[in-house]
Amino acid sequence: MKIGVFDSGLGGLVITKAFVSTLPEYDYVYYGDTANLPYGDKNAKQILSYTIDAMKFLISQNCEIIIIACNTATSIALRFLQQNFIPYYAPDVKVLGVVIPTVEEALTDDTTVVGVLATNATVDSHIYREELHKLKPSLEVVEIAAPDLVPLIESNNFTAADLAAKKYSSEFKSIDSLILGCTHYPLLKSSFHKYLPERVKIVSQDELMGAKLKDYLTRHFEIDICLSRNKELKVWVSKYNSHYQEVAQKLFPNVIIEEVKCNA
Ligand code: DGL
Numbered sequence: 001m002k003i004g005v006f007d008s009g010l011g012g013l014v015i016t017k018a019f020v021s022t023l024p025e026y027d028y029v030y031y032g033d034t035a036n037l038p039y040g041d042k043n044a045k046q047i048l049s050y051t052i053d054a055m056k057f058l059i060s061q062n063c064e065i066i067i068i069a070c071n072t073a074t075s076i077a078l079r080f081l082q083q084n085f086i087p088y089y090a091p092d093v094k095v096l097g098v099v100i101p102t103v104e105e106a107l108t109d110d111t112t113v114v115g116v117l118a119t120n121a122t123v124d125s126h127i128y129r130e131e132l133h134k135l136k137p138s139l140e141v142v143e144i145a146a147p148d149l150v151p152l153i154e155s156n157n158f159t160a161a162d163l164a165a166k167k168y169s170s171e172f173k174s175i176d177s178l179i180l181g182c183t184h185y186p187l188l189k190s191s192f193h194k195y196l197p198e199r200v201k202i203v204s205q206d207e208l209m210g211a212k213l214k215d216y217l218t219r220h221f222e223i224d225i226c227l228s229r230n231k232e233l234k235v236w237v238s239k240y241n242s243h244y245q246e247v248a249q250k251l252f253p254n255v256i257i258e259e260v261k262c263n264a
Pocket of ligand 1: 008038071184
């Protein structure tokens, strides 16, 4: 059995890299729904339907544990999947998201204001605010949607993305931490470090998810014992583009990307 990772596109490969670096011995299957990217501007029904198709595909690939690396899919679909889909479709499979592990990292005893930068759908769901308030009800949470960042990063326009990061940084006043709540934003981490005051903690999922998964597997021996360990990585996308190979090989030099149609 394998570890599945799902994202709306290839951004989640950055999170996969964190998993592979921390837990190199396991086998991973990645699925990026590039045919339907971006999710951030889709409605909840569409995001849920794409995410269910992705779960079915990863389960068909023998994934015992699936991490939804996409913040948007986590925000909209995770709770439904855990409560209404997985228990009936594949009760032995565990599906986890990125929001709760991220929220845990954003707080210290002194934190009073947290900024969240994410897609439209994630911000509209207010999932980050809700989960942060569960841990610290007095917290001020400033959520800002950045719909232009994913297209700029996807089109490799890092000059414009850097300028956009500058603009968003100026909109966050007096924050203690900034959650980069989208798989693509770790690629702009250096811009946020440049434009935000040094005391602001930037919470980037590529830096935390590896340790979180390791900790989860240590606490869930019943899952860990089922996982195969051949150091394999298989990357699937729902729509192939030769440029993807280049992007993926920057992170995983020998990886081959293949296309699969799994939307119903
Ligand atoms: N992967 C998505 C996320 O983490 C962002 C890209 C999209 O809009 O599909 O929220």
